[in-house]
Amino acid sequence: MRRVLVAGNWKMNTGREQALELASGLVEQCGEPGTVDVMIAPPFVWLEAVAAVVGGTAVQLAAQNAWCEAPGAFTGEVALEMVAEAGCDTVILGHSERRQLFGDTDELVGRKVAAARLAGLGVILCVGETREQRESDETDAVLTRQLLAGLEAIDGEMAAGLVVAYEPVWAIGTGLVATTDQAESAHAHLRKELALRYNSDVADATRILYGGSVKPDNAADLMGRPNVDGALVGGASLSVESFVAIIKAATGV
Numbered sequence: 166m167r168r169v170l171v172a173g174n175w176k177m178n179t180g181r182e183q184a185l186e187l188a189s190g191l192v193e194q195c196g197e198p199g200t201v202d203v204m205i206a207p208p209f210v211w212l213e214a215v216a217a218v219v220g221g222t223a224v225q226l227a228a229q230n231a232w233c234e235a236p237g238a239f240t241g242e243v244a245l246e247m248v249a250e251a252g253c254d255t256v257i258l259g260h261s262e263r264r265q266l267f268g269d270t271d272e273l274v275g276r277k278v279a280a281a282r283l284a285g286l287g288v289i290l291c292v293g294e295t296r297e298q299r300e301s302d303e304t305d306a307v308l309t310r311q312l313l314a315g316l317e318a319i320d321g322e323m324a325a326g327l328v329v330a331y332e333p334v335w336a337i338g339t340g341l342v343a344t345t346d347q348a349e350s351a352h353a354h355l356r357k358e359l360a361l362r363y364n365s366d367v368a369d370a371t372r373i374l375y376g377g378s379v380k381p382d383n384a385a386d387l388m389g390r391p392n393v394d395g396a397l398v399g400g401a402s403l404s405v406e407s408f409v410a411i412i413k414a415a416t417g418v
């Protein structure tokens with residue numbers, strides 16, 4: 166049985182005070198271990214301060230990205246070892262904003278995933294099609310390509326604990342949300358690809374999150390589908406009230 170995971174991606178939002186307030190509000194309401202895993206991904210600069218708030222509670226900490234080389238001459242980048250030392254146990258990789266705005270290619274995402282697993286970090290690997298790709302019936306092919314490239318160097322053993330996030334690009338931050346059928350179909354496709362790449366045990370154990378305008382009023386329907394194992398939440402994770410409402414919706418699944 167896969168445990169539901171609700172992860173909040175704060176993106177490049179929050180000042181220090183808001184970050185700490187959000188984290189403590191969340192710890193107050195979801196700090197005890199429950200039936201749903203809860204994770205937040207603050208900006209790099211607040212990771213350590215947020216780690217001090219969520220440390221020892223059930224709220225897990227993730228980084229939104231990292232660089233794939235060992236610490237060294239990479240001006241402006243943050244190494245996986247550093248995010249681990251700052252208190253993260255997971256890193257989000259391949260987010261569509263990274264792919265579209267910062268040149269994270271399929272190949273680079275694959276290198277980052279491999280380096281993260283070698284550094285002992287959990288990974289949320291994001292994949293998703295653009296509107297044009299969906300309209301030209303390329304969704305499944307795009308998902309397969311991004312998934313397999315992301316997992317290029319990952320064997321069955323390293324795949325343990327991996328999380329995949331299906332995030333249709335057209336639904337991120339737009340208020341447009343995939344229908345539950347669209348989400349279920351994409352998730353089922355990804356699970357089938359995981360079974361082909363590894364085996365049915367890995368496919369059955371891998372959590373596949375949906376991301377793209379998840380809100381308190383659509384969360385339960387999306388997470389109620391058999392292959393949707395939780396949510397990666399952007400905008401609605403910036404308020405304790407709406408993020409907790411999504412976590413509560415997941416609890417009812």
Ligand code: PEP
Nearest residue numbers: 337338376377378399400
């Ligand atoms: C995201 O950035 O991963 C995301 C899903 O954003 P939003 O919930 O705001 O669409």
